[in-house]
Amino acid sequence: MTKDDHSTTTSQFAHLTYPELRINDNLLDENPRVIKFQSKFESFQLHEPPTTNIGTLSRLPLELLQEVLYQLDIATLVGFRRVNRQAFVILGSVPAYRAIAKHARNALCGALAIGAGRWISCGTLYEKLSTPECEVCGDFAGYLYLLTCKRVCFICLSEEPLYLPLRLSHACRKFGLNSKIINKLPCMRVIPGTYSPNEKKTPQCILVDCKSALTAGITAHGSIRAMDTFVSDLKTQRFEEYIARKAAARNLGDGLSRVRRPPTHDPHDGQSGNPLRFVAVARVPCLSAASQELEWGFHCLGCERAKRSPLHYRRKFTVASFKDHLAQCGGIRNGEHHLN
Numbered sequence: 001m002t003k004d005d006h007s008t009t010t011s012q013f014a015h016l017t018y019p020e021l022r023i024n025d026n027l028l029d030e031n032p033r034v035i036k037f038q039s040k041f042e043s044f045q046l047h048e049p050p051t052t053n054i055g056t057l058s059r060l061p062l063e064l065l066q067e068v069l070y071q072l073d074i075a076t077l078v079g080f081r082r083v084n085r086q087a088f089v090i091l092g093s094v095p096a097y098r099a100i101a102k103h104a105r106n107a108l109c110g111a112l113a114i115g116a117g118r119w120i121s122c123g124t125l126y127e128k129l130s131t132p133e134c135e136v137c138g139d140f141a142g143y144l145y146l147l148t149c150k151r152v153c154f155i156c157l158s159e160e161p162l163y164l165p166l167r168l169s170h171a172c173r174k175f176g177l178n179s180k181i182i183n184k185l186p187c188m189r190v191i192p193g194t195y196s197p198n199e200k201k202t203p204q205c206i207l208v209d210c211k212s213a214l215t216a217g218i219t220a221h222g223s224i225r226a227m228d229t230f231v232s233d234l235k236t237q238r239f240e241e242y243i244a245r246k247a248a249a250r251n252l253g254d255g256l257s258r259v260r261r262p263p264t265h266d267p268h269d270g271q272s273g274n275p276l277r278f279v280a281v282a283r284v285p286c287l288s289a290a291s292q293e294l295e296w297g298f299h300c301l302g303c304e305r306a307k308r309s310p311l312h313y314r315r316k317f318t319v320a321s322f323k324d325h326l327a328q329c330g331g332i333r334n335g336e337h338h339l340n
């Protein structure tokens with residue numbers, strides 16, 4: 001589809017759609033500290049041409065060097081960029097990095113700011129920039145979950161258990177892990193600030209990716225069943241120890257308030273109201289590799305007041321997926337879908 005064809009088709013649906021919700025999601029890339037980090041990144045520019053080369057790396061053909069850089073993690077790449085002016089120029093010659101720095105700079109800087117840059121390669125970030133679909137449901141997805149670099153739609157990022165990063169103590173308790181294992185998993189530091197559409201304040205803390213912790217738990221215990229048994233036995237043991245400590249404190253006439261009850265349940269997950277679901281998320285368009293156009297997706301007027309899929313005001317569509325949506329849910333009259 002050419003650029004003109006695309007805009008003609010989009011305008012064909014203009015009366016049935018709208019581009020954005022008037023809701024501020026308070027994502028990572030909207031955090032003032034990340035915005036400051038991003039302007040610092042942007043200010044690092046080349047004002048004079050290189051005068052030296054990059055040492056022994058200069059012996060490699062440029063194509064090979066570009067391929068190596070494509071596969072490196074973004075934290076290392078940004079370090080390489082600072083080596084000297086020649087390194088800056090070479091990195092800028094990698095098409096994938098150039099596209100990321102132009103169209104997903106907020107995601108790049110967000111991932112670096114939370115310390116997740118070492119878990120994401122340049123190639124992976126570029127691949128996600130060029131993929132429109134949510135990795136869970138297949139809808140158009142306008143967000144990247146940066147802890148492990150996944151493309152995700154709003155509904156999945158706010159409801160799917162695996163997109164809720166966990167506090168380290170919670171992950172250890174939930175999957176029967178020790179700190180030695182957990183320290184090797186994709187972790188991030190929360191940039192303190194206001195997150196989620198409900199504007200919840202979140203302090204600085206360290207979180208681990210839930211899916212990585214689950215996988216590590218299954219690997220460490222051999223199976224889900226063995227992991228669940230271990231976790232359940234440990235919970236029982238800790239509760240019995242608590243009862244014993246409480247009884248001892250009562251006998252000694254000590255204050256019972258000093259004996260803390262071990263947590264027995266997961267903390268409440270308020271889904272779209274849970275700020276931890278937004279501390280690693282940036283809004284990113286999809287870059288078409290063929291046309292080099294950006295797709296931001298759009299909302300359906302027929303779903304504007306609906307909250308249950310397939311009719312949901314948070315869903316976003318492309319021209320192709322909107323045609324499927326109309327075929328499935330019916331045409332739109334008076335702001336609502338009608339199958340006949």
Ligand SMILES: [Zn+2]
Nearest residue numbers: 134137153156
């Ligand atoms: Zn989804």
Ligand SMILES: [Zn+2]
Nearest residue numbers: 300302303311
């Ligand atoms: Zn709709």
